[in-house]
Amino acid sequence: MASLSVEPRGAGYLGPTAGVFFLRSLLLWTGHSRPFIGDSSEVPRPHAGLESSSQLSNSVTSRHVIEQLVNGYFEVYHRSYPFVHEPTFRAQLHEVIQRPKRRSWQMLLYTIMALGAWCLNNDNAELDDELYHLALSFGDAECLFASADLTFVQALILFSNLSQKRNKPNTGSNFLGLATRMALSLGLHRELPDWNISLLQREMRRRVWWGLYMFDSGASTTFGRPILLPGEEAMDVRPVLNIDDEDLTSVTELAPEEVSRPTLYSGMKYQSELHVKSNYISNRLLSSSCVAPEDALFMDATLDKWSSTLPEYLRLEHDVRSAEPTFYFNRSRLWWRFWNLKIIIFRQLFLKRAIGTSNSNMTAPVSEADERCMNIAVRAASATIASIDQHTRERQRTRLVTWYSIYFTFHASLVIILAILSNSESPDMPKWQEDVNTVRRIFRDVFVDNELATRCANIIDVMLPDPLLNTGDWANVQLDPMLMDFSTWPAASADEFASVLGWPDWPNFPQ
Template sequence: MDDRPDQATTEGRSTKRRRVALACDACRTRKSRCDGRRPKCGMCEDLDFDCVYTAPVTAANVIVQKDYLSNLERRVKTLEDSLSTVRSELSAVASKVNGESSDAPVEEIPSTRQNEHSADLMGTEDTVDAMGAVAFADEEDCGFFGASSNIAFLRNLSRAVARVESTQEEITSPPINHASFEGGFVNATRPSSPVPTQAHEQTRERQSDMFTLPPDDETLTLIHRFFGDTGLLFPYIHPHAFFETYSELKKGSKKIRRTWLGLLNMVLAMAKLTAVSERLSAEVCLKESAVYYTRAFDLCRGEILRGTTLEVVQYLLLMGQYLQGTHKSVQAWMIHGLTVKAAMQLGLQSKDASRAFTSLEQEIRKRTWFGCVVLDRVLSMTFGRPAAIPDCYVQLDLPVFQGSVEGFPTTDLSQARDSILFFNATITLYKQMASIIDQLYAQNLGCGSPLPVREIVSRVLGIENQLFSWVLALPESLRQVTVQTMRAEIDDQDQRPREEDDARLFPLKFRVILTLRYLHVQILLHRPVLVKFLDTTGMGVVGVSAAGGGGVVEPAEDRLLNEIGYSSLNKCVEAAMGIIDIIHELVSSAHWPRNLLGAWWYSLYYTFNAALVIIGATWVRRTRQQVAASGSAIPAIANIDVYPSRAVATLYKLNRGNRMVDRCRYYLDELISALHIHSQQEAPDASAPNMDFPAMNTAASGLGFPSLGIEGGEFMVDDFFTGLARGIDIERW
């Protein structure tokens, strides 16, 4: 007897079996034929199974179940009822406002508050530059800035000045805990949140245009600019793979990931922010870049807390770098924490976790991890906070050149090869910087007692030998530059016919940036010796407690400081002078040499930091000259008096219309004036109108600085400069 169901019916006639569009889960699991009956198929009814029909996500003929439609109808009805309620409340409020003359504020509508937190995150700016050059925070919470930060160094300088001036004026300064040398908490107030209605409208507008891109030619220009600049300095995004995905996007592919779109917008934002333009001011570039940053954030806000792909880590890493050049320092610090956690979640730090990938994928994972390490070292140093990635976590081999796959239309293979060499040199240099923070700045923990002079000098000499070995190991294409060699190479490039200025940049740009980084590490290495000199100024009698955090300096320590400390102090000053000379030379140049510098916020930090060191050394030399009879005078350093004003002149030319640069420049002006550091000022270029050296008119500038023309915030109290001039203790933390 033939019992096939497709050949017999109750009438005995042969017919085909009815096709079922969707089988139930139980039949699909058992690989049994399902008759598709609802609510239970015949097989599940016979076997007393739960019968559930789950439609595949990619099915074109999905059967929408009735209960699902009913649920949607209920939700729509709830939304309509809520909307009617809101309209009624609005009508009542409007009637009340129109009918009464009261000036009482209208009560906020609760439904408008739900998007306020995201609008605040994207729209509120703090005035801290994330490079730590100056801290002007608008956060309600306190912020800790440890020993390696400029803020901690300025505390030492302010104490030294207060001690000297207080002694001369016979004003007693209250004792200050020495722990503040290692860093401390600083407070500021936060501005009011945006108006709820505005926040709601901004959120709605962002959601509507997050998938918008500029015209194709403009997008390609920005992508090429990124990979011809930032992408060469930090080569953790593979250009070929990125450009291929963009080509698929332009062809209308529906497979483009949302996280990749976020990464694309961050690339565009970074290209805009780092651009050096003679036509556009810095604020215009910042606003244009913020458009892409906002879109990137809206596209990936749900992914940044998961960090499940390498693409997300690269997106977060690039976002952290971008935020360094904005007024969102708190976000830079927090985004970096997410980046490190996401990288570790994917095992980017592990050789074992990468073995399942191709050699190229392993290389990109490795470079992304080292990108996290480099940014971690920078933020740890500038904010004065413990590193998120201890040095013992960095055990991967250095990146290697991958050959022809490294190429990109805007670069040749030699530039790509030099890019990897430059990246590796930065990694090894910042390894020494991490060692400096660990050994000389107590890991920025703010818990250790101050090191004696003997121990500081011993550690400085040991690390200096390692830095000397690093210099010797540099390849020929990355050898360090001086102002003289840089001028010669620029003149040589100008003699050659070139169609585009960008072709002249490399490898000289790698050498300039690496030299600036090395000189800055030298300053960081020798600055603890300068701090010791500052701690002993104004003491009068060696061996007594130095008020304001200087501690007790024994006669033997002071003698050791006088005997071998001058050499370290001179090296610190020479490195600072070298930084100012190089940056001043390039910002004073026209056309393509200005592009030899990296991102403008690094140049700002290096210049400001170097100027503070020179001002501190000038103050030490002045106070030591006052006790020259005791043999403690510091030998003069040639032309040192020129450099504070040269740093101010450099900041005048660094980035037109940049509020951060203006603030740092004004601080230096006020600090020079308060400490009476008079020198022959360098005249600004005649070709640069509006670059005059008289005190900045803050009312006309629109910066809105209180007190002495600038907000104190985390950097210092409002009467910092007034206190220095009067010779009183200005520290009231």
């Protein structure tokens, strides 16, 4: 998780939208300039029943294991990111229809299996690792880079996300960049109505493009790097259709009508739309100077305008009956990302305001715009925490749900901590204290066996110890104005910047 690395070593660039900047400033502010070393004891992982590591080679090629891992992928991961057409892939897997180019399809197969293993939370880390490297080996072939095909783009997109989940963010970023270039060379950003392809093939192209768009937009914002995807003016590809799979097959000749209820593709349709509308915000925030409050408020208004266009079934207060369990996660994640964008817009302004008001030499009154910025950031953080608390209590918790819940909860908690440390006289203090208690309960009770959640809780305890939270003794808290010079901070080491404050054995932790 990239936001949890604070060691500046200069091996890779992380920009101002990366969580590392905000986290590092809070740690320095609370007097923790060195990485915090916590309890590194291993938490036992539940046994999932796959073969032992001594049988790895046979396991990877076993029909039973292949089916189990492919099922894991389509039952969990695919329900949130459906840009591999399941009926087509399964028909290719069983050789009912011809497979695409051997190497690109093999890379896709092993990547899907590796993601399936990850989703199943299997305790056989060696099998997971072997599948990852098998997929990577098929991507190394020089012949694959000579020409592009849709299957290879799918494999690259999935492999990049798998790399990020395995705490190899630079590897993931590089493969995502390659996928973007290949997608553009295939014209996936264009509708190309004169092409003689089936309706299903055309829709599959759209799903791959918008899946790529979602991942590249999200990763670029997470790591503080410019979004290189084309804007609306350079694309004419249509959004994915909000339809059921059975309404569009290889023999469909008339385009199906979209439905006004949740489908497998609802989450992708509206999350990609959010990125189209908000990518300019992420790029603007990468400026070395902090945006003006008025500009930030305009960006926030843009997000609110977009959210007002969402269909009723995507509103959290709307009770959707008979929807599949994954829909509730996809809907919640859309709002978590929406609130996270608000947090990213305002958190530097909030920190700047906190530094100014805590400095005895700076007595200028806080402007109305500054106050609004702080309030929006805090409301977004509180809404995130409340939503994740409710979701983890009421809904199914897959490994994918766990990963995103921890990620967005941690980002939100940092804003609440800043509010507590910088506004000790606020009448909202009891609400903020309750938010922190909720975060601690999520990390320590809901995800009790998750090492990442435990370490997130440890970091919060370092910045906001329980006695301080209970007594409200803020007298010794000091803010350093030099913390705001984000442009002077080098990034963390390439494959270590997902580690929690420099713990070297991060890749081995269950997540």
